[in-house]
Amino acid sequence: MELLYKILFYISGFIIVWAMVGYPISLKFIGKLLKDRRLNKDYNHQPTVSVMVVAHNEEKVILEKLNNIIELDYPRDKIEFLIASDNSTDKTNIIVKQFIKEHQNMNIRLYEVKARKGKTNAQNEAQKTVTTEYLVMTDANSIMDKNSVKELMASFTSDDIAYVSGRLSIVNHASSDVSNAEASYWDSDLATREIEGRIQSITAGNGALYACRTRDYYDFDPIQCHDSAMPPLYALQGKRAIANHDAIAYEKAGEVIEDEFGRKVRMNRIILKHILPDLRILNIFKYKWFSYFYFGHRTCRYLLWISHLLVFITNALLIQASLLYIITFAGQVLFYLLALVRVITKSNNKYLTLVYYYCVTILAQWVGVYNILTGKAKPFWEKAESTR
Numbered sequence: 001m002e003l004l005y006k007i008l009f010y011i012s013g014f015i016i017v018w019a020m021v022g023y024p025i026s027l028k029f030i031g032k033l034l035k036d037r038r039l040n041k042d043y044n045h046q047p048t049v050s051v052m053v054v055a056h057n058e059e060k061v062i063l064e065k066l067n068n069i070i071e072l073d074y075p076r077d078k079i080e081f082l083i084a085s086d087n088s089t090d091k092t093n094i095i096v097k098q099f100i101k102e103h104q105n106m107n108i109r110l111y112e113v114k115a116r117k118g119k120t121n122a123q124n125e126a127q128k129t130v131t132t133e134y135l136v137m138t139d140a141n142s143i144m145d146k147n148s149v150k151e152l153m154a155s156f157t158s159d160d161i162a163y164v165s166g167r168l169s170i171v172n173h174a175s176s177d178v179s180n181a182e183a184s185y186w187d188s189d190l191a192t193r194e195i196e197g198r199i200q201s202i203t204a205g206n207g208a209l210y211a212c213r214t215r216d217y218y219d220f221d222p223i224q225c226h227d228s229a230m231p232p233l234y235a236l237q238g239k240r241a242i243a244n245h246d247a248i249a250y251e252k253a254g255e256v257i258e259d260e261f262g263r264k265v266r267m268n269r270i271i272l273k274h275i276l277p278d279l280r281i282l283n284i285f286k287y288k289w290f291s292y293f294y295f296g297h298r299t300c301r302y303l304l305w306i307s308h309l310l311v312f313i314t315n316a317l318l319i320q321a322s323l324l325y326i327i328t329f330a331g332q333v334l335f336y337l338l339a340l341v342r343v344i345t346k347s348n349n350k351y352l353t354l355v356y357y358y359c360v361t362i363l364a365q366w367v368g369v370y371n372i373l374t375g376k377a378k379p380f381w382e383k384a385e386s387t388r
Helices: 004-031 063-067 092-102 119-127 148-156 179-200 226-236 258-267 288-302 303-316 323-345 350-373
Strands: 049-055 080-088 109-115 134-139 161-170 209-213 240-251
Touching: 004 179, 004 288, 004 303, 049 063, 049 119, 049 148, 063 080, 063 092, 063 161, 080 092, 080 119, 080 226, 092 109, 092 226, 109 119, 109 288, 119 226, 134 148, 134 240, 148 209, 161 179, 179 240, 179 288, 179 350, 226 240, 226 288, 240 323, 288 303, 303 323, 303 350, 323 350
Parallel strands: 049 080, 049 134, 080 109, 161 240
Antiparallel strands: 134 209, 161 209
């Protein structure tokens, strides 16, 4: 049994270290080796575009969003604005209809989803009414930079590029230690995505801002989200999903841990499937760098919940085997105690907050798994008020 414990301990430990340290470092090294691969842009590429905003009960932010999108710098005869209201029961639809009435010179329309089935379902339904060449997706609480659509379209320089993700910029990073921790996470993750996209294909996008060709749109199951489902789909089709971080959307992160925790639970509502969504990803000879990227950036991260449990339990069972296991077990206990200290003292210490934030992320994965196994995972959610 001791041999089994050691195997589980070292495999679980490798997954944790590789996901959080090894893969990012290796990617920086690979990025330097392949520095000649760059993002090409063609600003003369200005096809017809539909900017789709999915909203459910967004009366607090929808007017600001509408005023934001009509100021986008893109030819007026080539852009339309489509608000997909996911069975909103507040004043969202009223506000949109009034805005359309007051801006009849703009190509704005409202699509009302009759039954609330979540963001992806609303996108699936609304997309069927689109006749433009490209789709730009954006969240109701995200403010788009005026050049964001122009930047996204300039990135579609070849037929094999099927998806372009923009950059999410956290605007309230200084508001609380929670939003600051999220902003720090995004900064490091964006650096990783930039290299992945430049070399071959990113493994995930973000819901705040992204684009695809209308003909390449795929009707996903409503429980899935485009952020994590679209890039792997296109990669397996031999196409590319890339990142253009000059296309920017500004958004608030959760300022209280409850909001951020809820968001992470929502993100993990299909975590078990995304550990390895398709066995073909393992074919490194066919999918090349994407296989490496997905394993390091996604598979290992989606296994953190079980890896932390296994490395803790097996370490406890091996504690009498040698001094090494005593030290590693003490380190784990100390790590979790630091998170507990942060909970009790509510300290603003940067390092305590990062440990605490990481532990909350792992706990959110566990809740996501629990919801999947108990049938509680759902395609829709209640929005985080501190992000509005």
